[in-house]
Amino acid sequence: MRRAAEQLCVTQAAVSRAVARLEDRLGYPLFDRHAQGVLPTARALDLRQRVEQSVDAIEQAFTELRKSRTRRRALRVCVVPTLGTRWLMPRLGRFQALYPDIAIELRQSRRDEDFRRDDVDVWIEIKRPSQPWPRGITARYLLGREITPVCAPEIAARLKTPANLLKEKLLYHTSYPGNWTLWLGAADVKNSNVELGGGFDLAANLIVAASSGMGVAVLQPCLVERELATGELVRPFALTTSTGRGYYVCARKATADEGVAAIFMAWLRTLTKASAV
Template sequence: MSRAVARLEAHLGYPLFERHAHGVVPTPRAHDLRQRIEASVQALEQAFSDLRKPFRGGRRPLRLSAVATLGTRWLMPRLSQFQKRHPDIDIALRPSRPEETTWLEDVDVWIEIKRPGRPWPRNITARYLLGREITPVCTPAIAQRLKTPAGLLRETLLHHTNLPGNWALWLDPAGVPSDKVKLGGGFDLASNMIVAACSGMGVAVIQPCLVERELSTGELVRPFARTVSTGRGYYLCARKGVAEDGPAGLFMDWVKAMARSGVG
């Protein structure tokens, strides 16, 4: 647990706990982080708990991990289909650990973000799944004001704090000089950025697969049809030699079919 906390603090760049001789006390930033992620974490835990209930005593376990936002917003709404097709497979959730150097020895299949300049280990099979493309999304009210991509310069441009260059990636091919961009609110979780966009705080640039529900209900719309590749995306990973007829192989075939049939 201590090592996990240390990795998280190193990733965030600030301490989450004040350590005293008499114990450990969460910092104000730790309380803020908990408020931001608690609902998503609880949703994941509850979803996997519900999925495991019919499989008690199942003969074939599958240890699965997925990046949090993709897991809650794209994978979980579909996973019941895999459950119905393979009722003998017992799915167990493992947390996503993108900084892990041992490559998830306690996981059979995981979905990870491809990071430029970071090669996959030789013993890992990694295939692109989805999420490479990004596009602006906003409320219908904001979209009515956007006649051309240049109009985005007059709007609040929401962005992921780890990926501030995404707006430039989209705007430059649209003929809008990115050096004129003034980014608005930054979010360290894509799920929070989506909520902000739905509330009308501004325009977000994001993968369409993460806002399928909002696009289908009309909460969010795409003011422009253009999509641009980031060169990253989500990758389906497993150790080499996975049996095609085993739980991991069956899941990989199924989830690739879901990605081909869904919104990219």
């Protein structure tokens, strides 16, 4: 009785009461009780032989169910570096809280992604206007089409109209040198010879340059949320304009609507819908 109580993590008295209830239900004793202890009766041994296999099966079933609840499913995500570190990473904790059984593994992004990798389930990629999405890939717009000027507060203080930007050092991303012409055109600033300042091949470096007062950058607001919130950067003008590109969440068509890829993609869309309200 003592050893049974230890195995079941209950008191010895609880085991004795459970045995007594079982004997009452059966209508006969299961143990011969002596001063030296208790011994199972022949009927008890027969009962054990009849139910032991079924009890073991029940125990095994519950063990497997407990394991299935704690087993984590892997989701392999490849995301454009700057968007990943500045927009996605600060939000991943929310996803993990909602879906603790899904373990996200981030994969390194490639400049010329062809979506043939077998180590990625979901991509977050920039749309390339000259290249269609591959036939086997589903791509859904996420965010980041809009661009707007951002700069340090001391620079913004002297910018009274968009035309004043032509007197400043216009910082730009070397992959998208036309962004300034696009935004200035939307602001009705007539100047066919826009002189660009420093160029950067990483948006992260472009953001640091603008924050340090090197000039004015034109960027997607989603990449500078923290700087805008802290005041390191400000938007001298509220105008935004679309580049027609933006970031898309992509997955294979065979898995885009089921499993962990579908869960993650749906969660991403709730984020962008909430930010649009």
